[in-house]
Amino acid sequence: MGIGATAGVAAVGGIALSAQASSDSSSGSAGAAGSLAFDPDGFSKLTTTVTDTAGTEHNVTYHFWKAITYVANPVDETYQSLIVSAPVEIDGTAVDPTDAPILLANSIGGYMPSSVADATEVGGGGSAMGGGAAPSGAAPSSSTSAAPNANANSNTNATGGATASNQLLALAAGYVVIEPGARGRTLKNSDGEYYGTAPAAIVDLKAAVRYIKANKGLIPGDVDKIVSAGTSAGGALSSLLGASGDSPIYEKYLKELGAADASDAIFAVGAWCPITDLEHADGAYEWNWGANDLSTGKQVDQTVSKQLKAQFAEYQAGLKLRGLDGFGPLNARNYDDYLVEQYLQPSATTYLAALSDADRATYLAANTFITWSAGKATFGWDDFLTHVGARKKDTPAFDAFDLSAGENNEFGAGTTENRHFTAFGAKNDTTGLSSRRVAADIPEKLNLMNPMYHLVEKVNDRRSKHWWIRLGTSDSDTSHVISANLAARLDNLGDDVNHLYYWDQGHGANTDPGDFITWIADVTSFGKEKGADKKGKRN
Ligand code: DHB
Numbered sequence: 001m002g003i004g005a006t007a008g009v010a011a012v013g014g015i016a017l018s019a020q021a022s023s024d025s026s027s028g029s030a031g032a033a034g035s036l037a038f039d040p041d042g043f044s045k046l047t048t049t050v051t052d053t054a055g056t057e058h059n060v061t062y063h064f065w066k067a068i069t070y071v072a073n074p075v076d077e078t079y080q081s082l083i084v085s086a087p088v089e090i091d092g093t094a095v096d097p098t099d100a101p102i103l104l105a106n107s108i109g110g111y112m113p114s115s116v117a118d119a120t121e122v123g124g125g126g127s128a129m130g131g132g133a134a135p136s137g138a139a140p141s142s143s144t145s146a147a148p149n150a151n152a153n154s155n156t157n158a159t160g161g162a163t164a165s166n167q168l169l170a171l172a173a174g175y176v177v178i179e180p181g182a183r184g185r186t187l188k189n190s191d192g193e194y195y196g197t198a199p200a201a202i203v204d205l206k207a208a209v210r211y212i213k214a215n216k217g218l219i220p221g222d223v224d225k226i227v228s229a230g231t232s233a234g235g236a237l238s239s240l241l242g243a244s245g246d247s248p249i250y251e252k253y254l255k256e257l258g259a260a261d262a263s264d265a266i267f268a269v270g271a272w273c274p275i276t277d278l279e280h281a282d283g284a285y286e287w288n289w290g291a292n293d294l295s296t297g298k299q300v301d302q303t304v305s306k307q308l309k310a311q312f313a314e315y316q317a318g319l320k321l322r323g324l325d326g327f328g329p330l331n332a333r334n335y336d337d338y339l340v341e342q343y344l345q346p347s348a349t350t351y352l353a354a355l356s357d358a359d360r361a362t363y364l365a366a367n368t369f370i371t372w373s374a375g376k377a378t379f380g381w382d383d384f385l386t387h388v389g390a391r392k393k394d395t396p397a398f399d400a401f402d403l404s405a406g407e408n409n410e411f412g413a414g415t416t417e418n419r420h421f422t423a424f425g426a427k428n429d430t431t432g433l434s435s436r437r438v439a440a441d442i443p444e445k446l447n448l449m450n451p452m453y454h455l456v457e458k459v460n461d462r463r464s465k466h467w468w469i470r471l472g473t474s475d476s477d478t479s480h481v482i483s484a485n486l487a488a489r490l491d492n493l494g495d496d497v498n499h500l501y502y503w504d505q506g507h508g509a510n511t512d513p514g515d516f517i518t519w520i521a522d523v524t525s526f527g528k529e530k531g532a533d534k535k536g537k538r539n
Contacts, residue, residue: 035072036260038215039065043084046121050164050172053514058172061089063220067117070180070211071204072258075195076187078117080257082180082208085122086220087171095174101524102212102221103170103177104241104266106205108234111410113184113196123167125179127234128186166229166270166510169517174527176221180208182237185409197412199253199448201233205241206250207259214260225524226266228464229516231508232477235274236451239486242269242464243451250448268466268523272510274486275478278407279422279446282396283312284479287332289391292476300395304428308396311424316481319456321488324497330488336381339480343501344384347473348377351503384473392476392507399425411445421446455489466496466523468516472505496523 043063050058067081074080086097107114107125114127167177182204183196209226216223230238244250245265254264277284286308293299313332321330323338330338352360352372364372369383394400398407399422408418419439420426426438447453454460467490471483480501487499498519502509510516521527 034214034260036070036211036214036258038068038084038211038218040218040220043086045088046085048122048168048171050168052164052169052172058091059089060087060172062087062122062171064121067119067181068211070208070260072260074257075200076183078115079113079181079183079187079196080204080207081115081117082178082211083116083119083122083124084219085167085171085177085179087174087176090172090174097174097176097220099222099526100175100220101225101227101267101520101526102223103166103175103520104205104209104212104226104228105165105167105170105177105179106182106228106230106234106237107179108182108184108201108230108237109232110406111185111201111233113182113187114234115181116179117181119179122171122177123165123179125181128184164513166513166516169513170520173517173521175517175520178208178212178221180205182208185406185412192415194409194412194414194417198410198445199250201237202240202244202448203250203253203257205237206244206264207254207257209241209264209266210254210260210262213262213264222524224267225526227268227270227466227520227524228266229270229272231272231510232275235271236276238269239271239274239276239451239467239469240449240454242266242271242467243454243460245460245462245464247454247458247460247462249444263462265462266464268468268520269464270468270470270516271483271486272470273472273475273477273507274469274483277450277452277482277485278398278410279450280312280315280452281398281478281482282422282424283308283310283315284481284485285393285397286395287312287335288479288481289385289393289476290395292385292388292391294394295390300391304395308424312481316485319485319489321485322492323488324491324499330485335481335484339484340379340381340384343480343484343499344473345377345379347501347503348379349375350500352377388474388476390476396422396425397478398422401425401428401430403429403431410449411442413439413441413445451486452489455486455493459493463495467498468519469497469499470502470510470512471499472502472507472509474504475507475509477507 043065046064047061050060063086065084067083069077069081071080087095107127109127112128114125116125170177183200185197187196188194212219213223228238228241246263286305290305290309316332322328323330324342327338353375364370369379369387371378398405399420400408403418411419411421420429421438421442427436469483469487487497491497502511505511
């Protein structure tokens, strides 16, 4: 349950959703789900109070379906199930959720397992990572810049402030909220085999989407307006879900699970600090944070850092991306200017403009690297890096030579817990492996896990066309380039991209959840526009 919300059971279910019942009989598609048919009557009636971002309380009555297994042949139902919450009354007025957008909010953090099996109310998802915990095996968690609420609600849709979660705000706006669980990297069966490593989590999320779509007319909400939301690993998977809609490369995995026979394309994506493009993330990390010390005050191995940085330059050149707003071709030499101009200065400007004159003066006195003139903040990249301070991860940040990173586990397979997934990591292995190459299945696994594969190598026309991407300027869990490349590629493909940075915020921040909820109404054309706050809108 997010901050600012209280919940109580008003009555227990069995009451038919009248609006759905009629849409069900008119759609005629209910049979498509077969054994995976959604039971429209299987809900409890709950109430909750949601405090919106303006501080106004809303009383919401909603129908709640507890954990439903979304595949016919589950490997582990604890994770392969979802919960559904559909508002039916808001502040005393009846609402009909039949045509409302569906917020598909995952709780995945650290590529760990996440479960809604025991959830009893909206927002009930949880990752095995637990609130505030660092992903196991991640590099030293030493960031001083993490937002206080990073990983709140198990890393899903963390608000970074005293407002309700995305799920609660969505419910109070009249949207349907569906929260899927998914397998994660640490799950091991009695034979010692890892069954939640790549690509399990994305296959599960796709199976959840197929379940929803197969139940069109039975399940509340407009199944053609699914908006995925997630943070960090959950943001990466949200991006991947949006980029890879209906891609055939997941087919065999979905078939094996007995996923419903339906599309897995979604309408829009919300991604907070997505930890993605993993096979290129080590190079991008050194390009970004290479000169920053660790929290111990020590520098990382500069030879390794420089080698990785060179890899980034080559990768970036090959992407042939153009920056937003006419910046021109992006490369390793101008990306610092691009980030400063396109994201960082505007972020600082927004932050400073919102302060009182006295608070702004205090902030500027403490941060003399910023020039404040004519209502605009300006500064250079090097000063920005100094301002952020200690980097969170040692080098390489993702494919650790000693296989200690969470991502090494994400690419584990069979009874092998941790594996290398880059040629550089494998070549420099320090664990005594006999082979200095990545395993034969790794290239395929990387494609299955990377949204860039679906946007660059195989341009997927079934992808989402609306993208909300957010990142804290002080977040050094990955390189700032990762989100910026995703945004640039999507923009270059012609998609609607709304990407902003939160000034001085760390990993997991979500300081404009109300704007996200308004954005969903805008892009899905749902109802009347709620509120006129267009701050940060780019397209
Ligand atoms: C997450 C954070 C990381 O630093 C990482 O490498 C992977 C995932 C997370 O918070 O989900």
